[in-house]
Structures are given as structure tokens and as C-alpha cells.
Amino acid sequence: MKSIVIAIDGHSSTGKSTVAKKLAKELEYKYVDTGAMYRAVTLFAIRNNWIRNAEVDENQLIENLSSVEINFEYNPEAGTNDVILNGENVEKEIRAMEVSEHVSSVAKIDEVRKKLVEIQKQLGDEKGIVMDGRDIGSVVFPDAELKIFMTASADIRAQRRFNELKEKGEDITFEEVLKNVKHRDDIDSNRKNSPLILSDDAIKIDNSELSQEEQFEIILNLAKKRIASA
Numbered sequence: 004m005k006s007i008v009i010a011i012d013g014h015s016s017t018g019k020s021t022v023a024k025k026l027a028k029e030l031e032y033k034y035v036d037t038g039a040m041y042r043a044v045t046l047f048a049i050r051n052n053w054i055r056n057a058e059v060d061e062n063q064l065i066e067n068l069s070s071v072e073i074n075f076e077y078n079p080e081a082g083t084n085d086v087i088l089n090g091e092n093v094e095k096e097i098r099a100m101e102v103s104e105h106v107s108s109v110a111k112i113d114e115v116r117k118k119l120v121e122i123q124k125q126l127g128d129e130k131g132i133v134m135d136g137r138d139i140g141s142v143v144f145p146d147a148e149l150k151i152f153m154t155a156s157a158d159i160r161a162q163r164r165f166n167e168l169k170e171k172g173e174d175i176t177f178e179e180v181l182k183n184v185k186h187r188d189d190i191d192s193n194r195k196n197s198p199l200i201l202s203d204d205a206i207k208i209d210n211s212e213l214s215q216e217e218q219f220e221i222i223l224n225l226a227k228k229r230i231a232s233a
């Protein structure tokens with residue numbers, strides 16, 4: 004069976020990571036969550052006090068980018084990879100609301116994107132990979148054999164995210180989450196560098212009305228077809 008590259012892009016909180024993870028497991032492919040990499044750089048900036056009043060000190064961050072090392076480590080309990088920032092497992096910390104609030108501002112910095120895209124390209128060198136993000140089909144792997152673009156209404160995405168955060172015990176309102184979802188959509192889609200776009204050759208899936216299982220079946224079938232014809 005031939006190995007292919009599967010790029011899954013789309014709006015935030017559309018369940019990209021969930022479906023990408025499951026797909027990678029089913030196909031015995033590698034899985035890379037690129038959002039987690041941008042989140043790790045954001046955590047690095049927060050910890051160094053370079054984000055104040057929602058302003059990122061871009062100069063400081065860019066100057067110190069060479070001291071950011073990002074790796075992945077297999078977590079047997081979760082069956083996926085955790086993100087390691089300079090030797091520390093930060094998988095839990097990068098999912099906090101504080102990181103979500105600032106990650107789009109960090110992800111629009113050209114130097115940050117350049118560094119992370121380079122790592123992502125290397126990870127996909129041998130194919131057999133499912134990678135999810137915003138620019139995977141457009142910038143990281145423009146030649147990916149299968150490109151999926153996932154979306155859903157902002158209200159539905161905010162509700163899903165709100166439920167997740169509540170479950171984790173975060174003290175937050177639905178309105179705050181909705182505001183964050185819309186704010187991220189706006190920055191991700193309108194930034195100058197590698198904005199979130201629907202490429203001509205990507206397959207768009209609106210999952211507002213789909214269950215996770217239905218969506219997974221659709222994507223798995225598409226992947227199997229592409230693998231068979233590769």
C-alpha cells in the first residue's frame with residue numbers, strides 16, 4: 004500500500020485534530036498537530052512575559068526563537084504525541100484559554116511560521132502522514148495527495164469548545180468562547196502570511212450537522228480512494 008500525505012485544514016474548533024488523530028491510527032500513519040506547535044511558541048512567549056495587554060513583543064520573540072526547541076513524544080495512554088517544549092511536556096498547558104487567546108497573534112509572525120513550517124516539512128519527508136492546521140494544503144504540502152478543509156458554524160464550534168473547557172474545569176462563559184472563536188477566525192483568515200484559505204483542490208466538509216462518526220467515515224473513504232490510486 005502506497006503512503007500518501009493527508010492535509011487537514013480548517014477553522015478552529017472544527018474537530019480537525021480528533022479526526023486527524025483517528026485517521027492516522029486507522030491508516031497506521033504519523034500524526035502531527037501543527038496548532039500545538041504554534042501554541043507551544045505562544046506558551047514560551049507568555050512565560051517570558053513577552054505578551055502584555057494582548058500585545059506580543061515580536062522583537063523579543065523573534066530574537067529568541069533559536070532557543071525554542073519543539074519535539075513530539077509518544078504518549079501511550081493517549082495513543083498520540085505530546086508536545087515537548089525545550090524538554091518539558093507542555094501538552095496540557097498549551098490547551099489553556101490563556102494560550103488560545105494569544106496564539107493567533109503569535110501565529111501571524113512571519114519568522115515563527117518559517118521556523119515551524121520547516122520542521123513540519125521535515126516531519127512529512129517520508130509521507131505516510133496526517134497533518135492538521137491552517138496552511139498545510141496551501142503552504143506546507145501543496146502537493147499533498149488528499150486535502151480536506153473542515154468548517155462548521157461559529158456557534159456550533161464555540162459550543163463544542165465550551166463543553167470541552169467546562170469538562171476540564173475552566174471558569175469561562177459561552178460568550179467568551181464564542182468571541183475567541185470569531186476572533187481567531189478573523190485573524191487566521193485575514194492575516195498576510197499564509198492565511199487560512201480553501202485551496203481549489205481541497206475537499207470542503209461542513210460538519211455542523213455531522214456526527215464525528217459520519218465525518219470520520221467520509222474522510223476515511225476519501226483517504227482509501229486516494230491511497231488506492233496513488
Ligand code: DC
Nearest residue numbers: 015037038041106107110136137138
Ligand atoms: O488548531 P489550533 O486551534 O490548535 O491552532 C492554534 C492557532 O494556531 C490557530 O489560531 C491558528 C494557528 N495555526 C496556524 O496559523 N497554522 C497552522 N498550521 C496551525 C495553527
